[in-house]
Amino acid sequence: MIDEKGVPATQPHQGRFMRRGIYLLPNLFTTGALFAGFYAIVQAMNGRFDYAAAAIFIAMVLDGLDGRVARMTRTQSAFGAEYDSLSDMVSFGVAPALVMYSFALKGMGKLGWIAAFIYCAGAALRLARFNTMLEVQDKRWFQGLPSPAAASLVAGMVWVAVDNHFKGVDLRWAAWVLTVFAGLTMVTNLRFYSGKDINLRKSVPFMFIVLVALFFTLISVDPPIVLFMLFLGYGLSGYIYGVICLYRRHRDKGLPKAE
Numbered sequence: 001m002i003d004e005k006g007v008p009a010t011q012p013h014q015g016r017f018m019r020r021g022i023y024l025l026p027n028l029f030t031t032g033a034l035f036a037g038f039y040a041i042v043q044a045m046n047g048r049f050d051y052a053a054a055a056i057f058i059a060m061v062l063d064g065l066d067g068r069v070a071r072m073t074r075t076q077s078a079f080g081a082e083y084d085s086l087s088d089m090v091s092f093g094v095a096p097a098l099v100m101y102s103f104a105l106k107g108m109g110k111l112g113w114i115a116a117f118i119y120c121a122g123a124a125l126r127l128a129r130f131n132t133m134l135e136v137q138d139k140r141w142f143q144g145l146p147s148p149a150a151a152s153l154v155a156g157m158v159w160v161a162v163d164n165h166f167k168g169v170d171l172r173w174a175a176w177v178l179t180v181f182a183g184l185t186m187v188t189n190l191r192f193y194s195g196k197d198i199n200l201r202k203s204v205p206f207m208f209i210v211l212v213a214l215f216f217t218l219i220s221v222d223p224p225i226v227l228f229m230l231f232l233g234y235g236l237s238g239y240i241y242g243v244i245c246l247y248r249r250h251r252d253k254g255l256p257k258a259e
Helices: 012-020 024-045 049-073 078-108 110-132 147-163 168-186 206-221 223-254
Strands: 141-143 191-193
Touching: 024 049, 024 078, 049 078, 049 147, 078 110, 078 147, 078 168, 110 141, 110 147, 110 168, 147 168, 147 223, 168 223, 191 223, 206 223
Parallel strands: none
Antiparallel strands: 141 191
């Protein structure tokens, strides 16, 4: 059935969507992140694992920019949120799993692809939970390891290995443990600091700028090792914070109640 405007009456929402269009700027960053994830898969198939790992890090940077750009320019949309989730699944779910599988896990048989699947499934579940809890969770914390950090952890190990001339077969068990660790940590209830409470529009102390400059200087010394250690520390931070919270709860239970 066609209405008086020539739009099928059974698809009114589709007609409005086509007339409204989408915001260009934030979705350009999302498309760039999606391309970087796809490029990582292609380079892993070609045996260029250093390029593949670097592409995942580039996808992480672009993914961090699209949301901030959308908020700063007030161009958030439901389409952008869905597109970002699909891009994240490719760049931080499928791509890291395939890169690690091609590099170190392929020769392990079933154990290898099971580890890669655990990571891939963990990323999918992590993104699904994040989308459903977006309105109720504390913005200062992520529940479970964020998929970009998990992807950077996996890609970082590959980059370090290639940069130091290790073969995948030499590190297959370490790669297996790290891949499973990253996949399971994404679906835990551990809390990881999000950094979303940092307001870029407010002034900061001069020492903060000095620390940022020192941080980039440290990365330039040996990017693969520094980035890998950085994300490994972040991946462990949720467990450390969880142990601290558990200790505090037990300590508070042991204190005498006030009269």
